[in-house]
Amino acid sequence: xxxxxxxxxxxxHLAVILLLLGLQVVVPPFHQIMxxxxxxxxxxxxxxxxxxxxxxxxxxxHAMLFASGMYATGLxxxxxxxxxxxxxxxxxxxxxxxxxxxxxxxxxxxxVSFLIVTMMxxxxxxxxxxxxxxxxxGDQGFIISGQLAPLRAGGREFAFSDPAVKxxxxxxxxxxxxxxxxxxxxxxxxxxxxxxxxxEERTRLLGYNxxxxxxxxxxxxGTIAGASGSLYTLMFSYVGSSFASxxxxxxxxxxxxxxxxxxxxxxxxxxxxxxxxVDIASGLTSSYLLLVGATLLILIMWFxxxxxxxxxxxxxxxxx
Amino acid sequence: xxxxxxxxxxxxxxxVTGFVLALTALGLSLVFGVxxxxxxxxxxxxxxxxxxxxxxxxLPGGFLPALVAAPxxxxxxxxxxxxxxxxxxxxxxxSTIVATIGLLYIIQQLVLTVYGPxxxxxxxxxxxxxxxxxxxxxxxxLVVAGVSAALLGATWLVMSRTxxxxxxxxxxxxREMAQAFGVSVxxxxxxxxxxxxxxxxxxxxxxVPIQQAHYLMGLDALLMSFIVVILGGLxxxxxxxxxxxxxxxxxxxxxxxxxxxxAKIVATLLVxxxxxxxxxxxxxxxxx
Amino acid sequence: MTRLLETTGLSKTFDGLEAVRRVDFRxxxxxxxxxxxxxxxxxxxxxxxxxxxxxxxxxxxxxxxKDVTGLRAWDRVALGIVYTFQVTSxxxxxxxxxxxxxxxxxxxxxxxxxxxxxxxxxxxEHVQAALAQVGLPDAGDRHAGxxxxxxQKLLEVAMALALKPELLILDEPTQGLAPEEIAALSRLIRxxxxxxxxxxxxxxxxxxxxxxxxxxxxxxxDILAEGTPSEVEAHPDVQxxxxxx
Ligand SMILES: Nc1ncnc2c1ncn2[C@@H]1O[C@H](COP(=O)(O)OP(=O)(O)OP(=O)(O)O)[C@@H](O)[C@H]1O
Ligand SMILES: [Mg+2]
Numbered sequence: 001x002x003x004x005x006x007x008x009x010x011x012x013h014l015a016v017i018l019l020l021l022g023l024q025v026v027v028p029p030f031h032q033i034m035x036x037x038x039x040x041x042x043x044x045x046x047x048x049x050x051x052x053x054x055x056x057x058x059x060x061x062h063a064m065l066f067a068s069g070m071y072a073t074g075l076x077x078x079x080x081x082x083x084x085x086x087x088x089x090x091x092x093x094x095x096x097x098x099x100x101x102x103x104x105x106x107x108x109x110x111x112v113s114f115l116i117v118t119m120m121x122x123x124x125x126x127x128x129x130x131x132x133x134x135x136x137x138g139d140q141g142f143i144i145s146g147q148l149a150p151l152r153a154g155g156r157e158f159a160f161s162d163p164a165v166k167x168x169x170x171x172x173x174x175x176x177x178x179x180x181x182x183x184x185x186x187x188x189x190x191x192x193x194x195x196x197x198x199x200e201e202r203t204r205l206l207g208y209n210x211x212x213x214x215x216x217x218x219x220x221x222g223t224i225a226g227a228s229g230s231l232y233t234l235m236f237s238y239v240g241s242s243f244a245s246x247x248x249x250x251x252x253x254x255x256x257x258x259x260x261x262x263x264x265x266x267x268x269x270x271x272x273x274x275x276x277x278v279d280i281a282s283g284l285t286s287s288y289l290l291l292v293g294a295t296l297l298i299l300i301m302w303f304x305x306x307x308x309x310x311x312x313x314x315x316x317x318x319x320x
Numbered sequence: 321x322x323x324x325x326x327x328x329x330x331x332x333x334x335x336v337t338g339f340v341l342a343l344t345a346l347g348l349s350l351v352f353g354v355x356x357x358x359x360x361x362x363x364x365x366x367x368x369x370x371x372x373x374x375x376x377x378x379l380p381g382g383f384l385p386a387l388v389a390a391p392x393x394x395x396x397x398x399x400x401x402x403x404x405x406x407x408x409x410x411x412x413x414x415s416t417i418v419a420t421i422g423l424l425y426i427i428q429q430l431v432l433t434v435y436g437p438x439x440x441x442x443x444x445x446x447x448x449x450x451x452x453x454x455x456x457x458x459x460x461x462l463v464v465a466g467v468s469a470a471l472l473g474a475t476w477l478v479m480s481r482t483x484x485x486x487x488x489x490x491x492x493x494x495r496e497m498a499q500a501f502g503v504s505v506x507x508x509x510x511x512x513x514x515x516x517x518x519x520x521x522x523x524x525x526x527x528v529p530i531q532q533a534h535y536l537m538g539l540d541a542l543l544m545s546f547i548v549v550i551l552g553g554l555x556x557x558x559x560x561x562x563x564x565x566x567x568x569x570x571x572x573x574x575x576x577x578x579x580x581x582x583a584k585i586v587a588t589l590l591v592x593x594x595x596x597x598x599x600x601x602x603x604x605x606x607x608x
Numbered sequence: 609m610t611r612l613l614e615t616t617g618l619s620k621t622f623d624g625l626e627a628v629r630r631v632d633f634r635x636x637x638x639x640x641x642x643x644x645x646x647x648x649x650x651x652x653x654x655x656x657x658x659x660x661x662x663x664x665x666x667x668x669x670x671x672x673x674k675d676v677t678g679l680r681a682w683d684r685v686a687l688g689i690v691y692t693f694q695v696t697s698x699x700x701x702x703x704x705x706x707x708x709x710x711x712x713x714x715x716x717x718x719x720x721x722x723x724x725x726x727x728x729x730x731x732x733e734h735v736q737a738a739l740a741q742v743g744l745p746d747a748g749d750r751h752a753g754x755x756x757x758x759x760q761k762l763l764e765v766a767m768a769l770a771l772k773p774e775l776l777i778l779d780e781p782t783q784g785l786a787p788e789e790i791a792a793l794s795r796l797i798r799x800x801x802x803x804x805x806x807x808x809x810x811x812x813x814x815x816x817x818x819x820x821x822x823x824x825x826x827x828x829x830d831i832l833a834e835g836t837p838s839e840v841e842a843h844p845d846v847q848x849x850x851x852x853x
Contacts, residue, residue: 109595
């Protein structure tokens with residue numbers, strides 16, 4: 001009676017995935033690439049939302065986790081010619097390890113300090129990608145298309161340069177992460193995370209160690225972010241330190257706030273809206289980041305619940 | 321150049337950097353201390369100061385009036401930002417951070433639109449060289465250090481000798497109590513935010529002849545100020561100045577002998593650890 | 609009777625204020641123990657150190673003969689020490705159901721798998737049982753913050769019950785309740801006491817006299833007297849402290 005319509009919830013998410021599956025047949029190639037990019041970035045936002053939306057922790061250091069996935073995948077392909085699948089696995093693993101280390105160090109801090117400290121560690125990571133530019137090629141970055149072998153499955157080859165391959169890979173990872181996040185937030189662990197967010201002391205006196213649950217959330221969040229970074233590398237074949245810069249910590253915050261913090265579909269919606277808006281704006285002006293700033297300001301001042309949050313309070317309380 | 325020459329240069333550069341950094345970070349520290357908020361847009365106030373100074377240098381009046389105009393203009397902008405944005409958010413820590421990130425991009429991108437992506441130099445208003453046994457040194461840098469020192473002293477006087485300073489200290493100690501004693505906390509907040517921004521703008525204006533004005537120069541200023549404020553203890557004037565010198569000089573030393581990037585990595589990591597290990601956190605809230 | 613809980617030399621100092629002073633306190637299994645005392649006597653502070661909510665300045669806490677002084681609150685909950693807050697601490701933005709579910713699932717989360725998924729029906733049964741016990745069977749869908757204060761206290765009790773305690777510490781549970789609700793809660797406490805040892809902080813003397821098997825009187829951080837309700841009532845120091853209130 002309380003977690004209304006478990007079936008409706010799963011059906012809704014399945015419908016969204018099917019919609020995305022169908023969309024590739026109807027949209028023109030340009031939008032197909034855009035949507036593929038949106039899906040892979042939405043995975044990043046989904047990961048961010050696990051931490052912000054459910055554990056209530058705001059991080060400004062996720063670029064480090066996103067970029068860990070990128071670099072682990074990109075560098076192993078570039079220098080060791082690792083296959084795409086293994087490189088993806090390494091990317092996810094690297095960000096999981098990074099998230100664990102980051103959590104062990106930073107979660108001791110209070111909420112506001114956590115924000116600042118994650119930003120500083122991420123900035124150190126960013127500077128490190130510049131400092132070791134003989135390996136990472138710093139700002140300029142590197143391209144892996146020359147070293148990247150196509151995927152082989154069922155006797156067929158799938159080249160990453162093929163838009164359809166990009167799209168469907170992004171869709172598969174997106175669908176998995178979306179369902180993972182829906183399930184996680186409805187699981188007992190998800191309930192504890194909400195408890196930690198709402199009233200940490202009470203949660204402690206109900207028998208839960210808040211620190212270990214926050215760590216769990218950060219690891220889950222970072223691992224999903226890393227999966228996004230890793231896949232992004234495979235799809236677009238490029239890695240550069242700008243992906244580790246603070247802007248890439250702010251993006252998932254923006255997407256999540258815009259779509260609706262603590263909603264499962266918010267990250268996709270926020271990423272889609274913002275990616276399109278930024279794309280259009282960047283065609284018109286070099287100051288397109290003005291939109292990023294203005295949107296953040298408007299959201300926090302007038303619409304802190306975001307789009308899905310607004311829909312939830314107004315029309316559909318059952319939305320997860 | 322000999323080893324002593326390098327060492328002396330590093331110390332000298334470090335001292336100058338330390339003074340400018342102290343001035344920039346002091347503004348952030350006041351805002352931290354009195355208002356208990358993290359102003360992520362602080363570096364942009366620094367950048368605005370620099371850009372305004374460049375603009376003045378192209379006018380007939382020259383560079384010098386900018387040293388008055390930049391802090392006043394930027395202070396006024398900050399005053400408005402406090403009234404229109406921060407106060408409406410009731411200074412909630414996380415909301416203010418998001419809002420000031422928004423302000424950061426708005427200011428930065430507006431400057432990009434109006435001023436362009438260039439790094440523009442400004443001729444120093446005074447030009448003389450000091451000759452040391454190993455090298456000649458720009459006298460303007462020493463002027464910058466001197467002016468910064470004077471402003472730090474002036475801020476200290478305001479804090480310790482004036483009614484405004486008393487109100488600020490009272491608000492910092494206990495907001496409710498200050499309010500009960502008739503301090504208009506709202507007004508103090510707006511003034512502190514403006515003062516903090518003004519100090520940063522002043523520092524920005526002062527360094528233009530050394531550093532050139534560029535729309536992205538705020539981020540570095542912000543990070544360095546963070547480092548200084550966290551090391552020095554928030555709202556502590558003495559601590560901020562001491563930390564600024566420590567960072568300025570060690571940054572100077574490490575940068576001359578190693579790489580500036582490495583210096584920043586090390587400083588950032590160290591300070592992040594300090595913040596984690598300091599019990600009570602940034603605002604003395606209880607950690608877990 | 610067996611000893612369930614023992615504190616030795618338990619003290620807590622807040623910025624120079626000795627809220628609890630070297631208290632030696634013993635509790636036998638199956639008791640309904642009441643702690644009474646004027647405001648600021650240190651009752652909440654004492655039980656907070658027992659539940660692990662705050663750590664003592666000095667002294668030890670033994671539970672079933674085992675030293676639990678170094679255990680954190682969540683580990684003590686796992687041992688069966690459960691505390692309900694004097695000033696209600698609930699999840700105001702969540703539904704009543706979710707509040708109790710968070711407590712109930714703690715007992716159900718036994719293996720790794722049950723952390724990831726729990727049968728919805730089992731959980732709902734546990735939640736419903738706890739809510740029915742405290743007399744809030746129909747409140748599940750309401751927002752916890754929208755309940756009247758007295759019912760928020762009952763929700764606290766329901767959350768505690770869902771944790772299946774061995775030692776249940778109730779800090780002024782009847783505060784804000786109507787007389788008939790107090791009577792119902794008293795009946796519940798008595799019924800529960802067959803399986804659960806009760807430590808009850810209470811200002812309502814009628815409730816204390818009716819329920820308690822033994823009463824501890826605290827004043828200024830010390831234990832002033834201890835005995836059956838009638839012994840304590842007759843104790844001259846208690847009369848002085850209490851009638852002076
Ligand atoms: N966290 C704290 N910090 C400082 N002092 C505290 C704190 N908690 C309690 N005290 C002080 O310790 C003393 C004992 O408080 P406690 O809450 O234990 O009393 P109590 O017996 O539960 O009173 P009441 O009947 O009012 O609930 C009081 O003087 C109180 O002001
Ligand atoms: Mg009490």
